[in-house]
Amino acid sequence: MSDLSKIPIHTEKHAPEEARTNPLAGVFDELVRFAQSRSMYMLHYCTGCGAIELPPAMTSRFDMERLGIQPMVTPRQADILLVTGYVSVKTLKRIILTYEQMPSPKYVIGICSCTVNGGMYWQSYATAKKLSEYLPVDLYIAGCMPRPEAVIEGMRALMANIQSGETEPWKDYYQRYDYYLGNQQHLFGDNWQTPTDVIGQAQHYGLAGPETEGEHTRILQQYQQPLVAHKLRLK
Amino acid sequence: MEIGKRIADIILMPIVAFVIGLFMVLMLRKIAAKLQRRVGPPFFQPLIDIIKFYSKTTQVSHGLLHDIGIIMAVGGYLAAESLLPVPGMDGLSDKGGIITLTYFLMIPSLGLALGVGQCANPNGSIGISRALTAMLAYDIPFVIVIFGVAWHYGTTDLSEMISLQQAQGWGAFEMPLLALAGLFALQGMMGKQPFEIYVAPAEIATGPMVEMGGKYMGGLFVMQCFQLYTAGVLYTTLFLGGGTHWLDFLIKIFAVVAIPMMIAFTFPRYRTEDMLRLMWKWPVLAGLLGIAFVMY
Numbered sequence: 372m373s374d375l376s377k378i379p380i381h382t383e384k385h386a387p388e389e390a391r392t393n394p395l396a397g398v399f400d401e402l403v404r405f406a407q408s409r410s411m412y413m414l415h416y417c418t419g420c421g422a423i424e425l426p427p428a429m430t431s432r433f434d435m436e437r438l439g440i441q442p443m444v445t446p447r448q449a450d451i452l453l454v455t456g457y458v459s460v461k462t463l464k465r466i467i468l469t470y471e472q473m474p475s476p477k478y479v480i481g482i483c484s485c486t487v488n489g490g491m492y493w494q495s496y497a498t499a500k501k502l503s504e505y506l507p508v509d510l511y512i513a514g515c516m517p518r519p520e521a522v523i524e525g526m527r528a529l530m531a532n533i534q535s536g537e538t539e540p541w542k543d544y545y546q547r548y549d550y551y552l553g554n555q556q557h558l559f560g561d562n563w564q565t566p567t568d569v570i571g572q573a574q575h576y577g578l579a580g581p582e583t584e585g586e587h588t589r590i591l592q593q594y595q596q597p598l599v600a601h602k603l604r605l606k
Numbered sequence: 607m608e609i610g611k612r613i614a615d616i617i618l619m620p621i622v623a624f625v626i627g628l629f630m631v632l633m634l635r636k637i638a639a640k641l642q643r644r645v646g647p648p649f650f651q652p653l654i655d656i657i658k659f660y661s662k663t664t665q666v667s668h669g670l671l672h673d674i675g676i677i678m679a680v681g682g683y684l685a686a687e688s689l690l691p692v693p694g695m696d697g698l699s700d701k702g703g704i705i706t707l708t709y710f711l712m713i714p715s716l717g718l719a720l721g722v723g724q725c726a727n728p729n730g731s732i733g734i735s736r737a738l739t740a741m742l743a744y745d746i747p748f749v750i751v752i753f754g755v756a757w758h759y760g761t762t763d764l765s766e767m768i769s770l771q772q773a774q775g776w777g778a779f780e781m782p783l784l785a786l787a788g789l790f791a792l793q794g795m796m797g798k799q800p801f802e803i804y805v806a807p808a809e810i811a812t813g814p815m816v817e818m819g820g821k822y823m824g825g826l827f828v829m830q831c832f833q834l835y836t837a838g839v840l841y842t843t844l845f846l847g848g849g850t851h852w853l854d855f856l857i858k859i860f861a862v863v864a865i866p867m868m869i870a871f872t873f874p875r876y877r878t879e880d881m882l883r884l885m886w887k888w889p890v891l892a893g894l895l896g897i898a899f900v901m902y
Contacts (some may be wrong), residue, residue, distance in 0.1 A: 406657035409648075432645040436635070439651055445811040447666065447819030450658075474664035474819040530774060600726075 400536075407450070407476060408533035409439040411526070414449035414473070416466055419456015421483040421516045428519035440526055446472040451529070452506075456516075457485035457492045458499045460558055467555060470506055471567035475541045475576075478509045478529060482522065487511050504554045507540035545573035549585030556587055562594040615697040616688045622695075623687040623839075626856070627831025628652045630838065630863050637867045652831070659824030666819055668725045675689035675721015676818075676825040682713030690839045691765040693849045698784075703762035704752055711795075711836065714829060715741050718814055725817035733813020736804035736878050737797075743882045744794030745799070746887035751788040754781060754897040755844050768848030778845040783896030784847045790889035792866055794881070796837050799870035801881050838863040 393399075410460050415425055443449045446469045454466060470479065484490035486575060489500035502508050509532070512525035516530045532538045544551060548569050556563050570588060573579040631652040639646025648654075667673060689702040689710065718736060722730040759767050760783060771777055778785040794801045805813045818826055838859035842848060846862070849855020878885065 380690065403657065403661040404652045407661060410651070410654045410658040431643040434639075434646075436639060436647050437645040439647065445816050447817055448659075448812075448815070448823050472666075473787060474662045474666060476663060 375549075379463075403566045404534050408530040409532070410446055411440045411450045412439075412443035412590040413440060413451040413453050414443055414446055414469065415453040415455060416469060417455050418458055418466075419483060419485060421455030424482075424516050424519055424522060425453070425471060427544075428522045433519045433523060434544060435523065435526070438523070438526065445475065446470075446487070449473055450459050450477060452477065452479045453482060454479065454552070455482040457483075457490065457495075458502060459497050460499060460550075463499045463505060463555075464559060464563075467505060468565055470544075471565050471569060476533075476539065477541050479506050479540070480525060480529065481508050481511045482514075482517060482525075487513055487535050495565065496594050499558060503557070505551060507543040507551070509538060509540050523578055542578055544578070545569065545578035545583060546580035547580050547582045548573065549587050552591060553585075556590060559589050564591060564595050566598055615695045619633045619690070619692065619695055620684050620687045622692065622836045623683075624689075624828065624831055625836040626859070627833075630834040630860065631827075631831055633835070633860065633864065634867050636662065638871045639866065640732050641868075641871045643681070652827070656824050659827060660821055662820035663734070664819075665821055666817070667822075668817060671724040672721045672817075672822070675717045675719075675724070676822050678717025678720065679714040679829045680825050680832070682710055682717060683829060683836060685713070686710040686836055687832065689764070690836065690843065691768060691848065692839065693852050693855050696765050700766075704756060704764055705762055707764070707840070708749065708752060712741070712745070722814045723823075727817045729810040729816045730814055731778045732810050733816065737814055739878050740794060740797070740801060740804055740881060741779070743885035744791045746886060747787050747893050748791040748795065750890060750893035750897065751784050751791060753842070754784045754893060754900050757897065758900045764843050765791050768843060771847035776845060776847045781845070781896055781900055782831065783892045787889040787893035787896060788841060788845060789865065790885070790892075792837055792841055792862075793869065794885060796834065796863075796866055796870075798866050800873045800876050801885075802870075803875050803878055803881065834863050835859070 415422065427433060429440075435441070440451075446452075450473075451474065452466070452470055455547070458466065470477070479502070481487060485492055485498075486502040487506075489495070489498055492498040493500065499505060501513075510525055510529050512521055514521055517525070570579070570583060573583050632647070632649065635651065638647045686707055688697040689699050689707045691699040691715065715737060719734045722734040755777060756762050756765070758777070759770050761767060761770075767777075774780070797805065805815070810816070815823065815826060841862045842855070842858045846858050849858060
């Protein structure tokens, strides 16, 4: 066995934040984090069997609304993307489109074993195995399928993470876009593109890192076609 | 002194409206939860939701009209609040009157239509066209009710109506048919369940709100607070004699808003054309009969 201490450890340091002059800035940040953790609108992308566990978690038996969690139907208003089950290659395209339309801070939860490692679809040629290779997943809720208690337990863990401000994987998507795009291109082919300008957003919000752009984003720019509005035609 | 009081009223009234509106949203969600045998949201949930939406990092704007639409939606109600007399604060109610108020109440829907139009999302366009049709449906009985009440009291001044009602008795007892038609129109105006096809979450992804995220949605949440408050206060002023002091005023407006909520969460929804048919038949009929009784 190789010596564990020889494995190189890569630590990333957070960029020092700009000096904040407002004495109440800390209090304000805490309030915002509290609000973000206590008000979570979830977009449940029901891909598989895990979806069946969500209605009991939302309705009278377990009632997620007492924790401030509500279902929302459009990505523009959602905070959490719930992927509940196996992700086929075709589905994954839609999930990525949906994820990129959500306003950050945004969180992804993978429910069921299938999102962790492919689960019982491990040998399927048409199924994406690990969701976290394509999207920055905050939390996995393993199980086949996890019961509503487990789903709520996972939500509470996410709440604690948001409130402490420790984990912010949504920034990772902007900072290491090249890595995620590479995995996406590996699955969908080189001409894969989405309508959302992720690099532009990363630069606009100051989240661009050294790994935002790379060889895969160059491939993207090579194949990228400008978005054209469909012509309205009446037959 | 007079000017100072007016300016203070204009600043204070929307703030009071917003705070009361937050409680109304809480009540709405609690009633829904109780009817479905759930616990429901915590006490500060409506405020927390608004803070969360305003703290979003990414803001997706679809253009200038999209921004202006939200400002019109909130601004229309902000202007309307200064025309609604509450105990101790009259604001501009003696200058504006009920006709100006009726116009102000249409601004939010039109602003939203402008904003949603620029989003170019087909779901949004379907939603807002349904919303404007719904506005056409409930505005006819609403205008009839307003006309009848104004005719009965011989004035369009809301604070004068209140003092007249406190002298002669509530409008709901003098004009029961108009009060009934008004309650019907109120249900449509709040966009609650039998008449909420234009939001239709599962089919057209909440309709007009489909492209609103972050601060835009926060603005719409603020608008919802104002909307509930305005509906409650307007009905109380027209039919329940306004308020002599804050306690009975608050009881009245919360009761008025609670009635449509109770009806709402036990009903499925009507299609747009059915809503139009229903709204132009029964409340209009009741309203016209009510006017006939008031006139003769």
